[in-house]
Amino acid sequence: MRAFEVIHPGIFTTVQDLGRTQYMKYGIPASGAADRFSAQAANWLVGNLPGAALLEITLFRLELLTLNDLVMSVTGANLSPQVNEKPLPMWQSVALREGDRVSFQERKEGLRAYLAIRGGFAGKEFLGSRSVFVRGLMGNAVQRGEILETADPVSQPIPLRRISSEMIPIFSNKNNLRVILGPQDDRFTKKGIETFLSSDFRVSSRSDRMGYRLEGPAIEHRSGADIISEPIARGAIQVPGDGLPIILLWDAQVSGGYTKIANVISADLDRLAQMTPGEGLRFQAVTLESAHQALREEKRRLERVERAIVGIG
Amino acid sequence: MTNMEIWPKIIPSGDSAILVEFENRIDPEVNRSVQSLALTIESEALPGIQEVLPAYRTVMVVYDPLKIAYRPLAEKIKIWVEKAKNIDLPVGRFFGLPTVYGAGHGPDLQRVAAATGLTPEKVVQVFSSTRFRVYFIGFVCGLAYLGGLPEILRVPRLATPRTFVGSGSVGLAGDQANALPADQPSGFNYIGRTFVELYNPHGFPPVPFLSGDEIQFIPVAEGEAVKARGKHAIDFL
Secondary structure (H helix, E strand, C coil): EEEEEEEEEECEEEECCCCCCCCCHHCCCCCCCHHHHHHHHHHHCCCCCCCCCEEEEECCCCEEEEEEEEEEEEEEEHHHHEEEEECCCCCCEEEECCCCCCEEECCCCEEEEEEEEECCCCCCCCCCCCCCCCHHHHHCCCCCCCCEECCCCCCCCCEEEEEEEECCCCCCCCEEEEEEEEECCHHHHHHHHHHHHHEEECCHHHHHHHHEEEEEECEEEEECCEEEEEEEEEEEEEEECHHHHEECCCCCCCCCEEEEEECCHHHHHHHHHHHCCCCEEEEEEEEHHHHHHHHHHHHHHHHHHHCEEEEEC | CCCCCCCEEEECCCCCEEEEECCCCCCCHHHHHHHHHHHHHHHCCCEEEEEEEEEECCCEEEEECCCHHHHHHHHHHHHHHHHCCCCCCCCCCEEEEEEEEHHHHHCHHHHHHHHHHCHHHHHHHHHHCCCCEEEECCCCCCCCECCCCCCCHHHCCCCCCCCECCEEEEECCCCCCEEECEEEECEEEEEECCEEEEECCCCCCCCCCCCEEEEEEECCHHHHHHCCCCCCHHHHH
C-alpha cells in the first residue's frame, strides 16, 4: 500500500530497522537505527514488532504527502514535526488522512527522529534487513518524488496510544559518555590518556552514520598510530595520527588499522546518536561490570516503556 | 628467564566484544591459528555469541552481555584456543582473476615502476605471478586483505588518497595488495583492473572469498578482461 510521497527528502532520511547481524565477517557493518530505544518505541506505539522498518530522519526539512489513511508515530529528536502546519505530538500514535502533509521544520533537541507507520515501511531487503547502507550499495536515502510503501498493510484498526511522559528520554545536557579503555590504550602516553579523559571534545560537522569525528586537543601516542588491521567493535574510539578521536558507529568499516583508545559503552550509544555537530562531550572511564549493569538497566527501561504504553483518551 | 610474551591474549574490546590477539605480525602461520580458532568458535555455536571475526592476527568475538558474561566466555575461549590447535583447516581455494594492467586501467603503474626502479613490464610480471593469500575479509563491501606482496614491489601509499577509485581496481601499498570490491576512496597504488564481480549486496554470500583462499591477478588484454564483466569470481576457480 502506498503510504507517502516524498515532497522534500530532507537532509538525510533513510529506511532503517534493527540492522543485519552475522555479516561483519563478510565486511558488512550491522547498520540499523542509530537510536534503537526511540526506534523500538516508535514501532510499539503503532502496534508493530520492535524491529519493523521505519524512517530515520536527520535534522529537518523532510516533507511527506500522505497517500492513504495511516497510523503513524514520531519519536527521537524533536525536529518540530507538523501535520498540515499544526504541531504534531511526539511519542504517541496519530491517525493520518489521505492528503495530510507531514513535515519537519526545525531542530529543537536531538539529531535523529524516527517515524513509524502501522505495518512498517517497505524497502528492499539486503541480507535479511531493510536498513539502508548507502556506502555498501544497499539502498539510498529517500529522494524527492519517491513513493514510500507499507510493508505489511494491516486493515485492523488499533486504538491510539502514547508513552507516559516520564518515560520520554531527554537528550540535552547529557553529554558525558561512559567508555571502557582499550584495546590499545597502552599505545598512548599517560598524558594522552589524561587528555582523553579530562578534556572537552566537540562533535565535528564531518560526522555521519559511519562515525562521529571529534574536535579538541590532540591525544598523544606513545609510538605511532598504526596497528595491524583488526576488527572494530561498535562504539570504538579510534585515534589516528593527528590525535583527534573518531567514534566508529552503525555504518562504519568493520576493520581498520588505527589505535583505539577506548570504546563507548553500549548503554550510551542511543544517547550518542542524538548528539549534534557543535555539541560538546566528555569521556568517563568505567569498568566492564558497570557497563554491563548499565546495559541491563537500559533493557529494563525499554521493557518498562513497552508496558507503559497507554491508550489515549 | 626471557620476557617473551605469552600468546594469545584475551582482552575486552568494549562491553560487547572480546579480542583474542595472537603474535603481532602478518604471517600465514599466525593467521592459520586465527582461522582455526574462528572456525572452532563458530562450530561451538554458543548462544550469546553474535559474530566471530577473524583478522590478520586477531579474532574478535562479538557477544550479547545480557546472554553471556565476559568471564565465562573468556574461560571458554581459553579452552577453544587449545581445541583449535587440533583441527584441520579446509584447503584454501585458488582464484585466477583476469586483469588488465596499465594504460587507462592502472593509473599508478608508472609511479610504482619509478619507485621500485623496475620497468612497468617487470612490475606487472612480478605482481601478476604472485599468488596472494586472503588473510581476512573486512573494511566495507567485503574487502579481501591480501598478503604475500614480493619485497621488491613495496611502495608507500599515496600522500593524498584518491577520493574515487573504481571497483575492481587492483593495487598495492606497503606489504599489502587489494582489489576494490566497490567504488571507494583509497590511498593504494592502482596498477590494473579486473571486471570480475567481487561484491554482491543482493545475494549470499555477498563476497566470494574466504580467509585462506589464494588469488592471482592473471594479465590479459583489455578485451579479454572486459568479457568478465558481470561474472562471479566463483567462475574463475
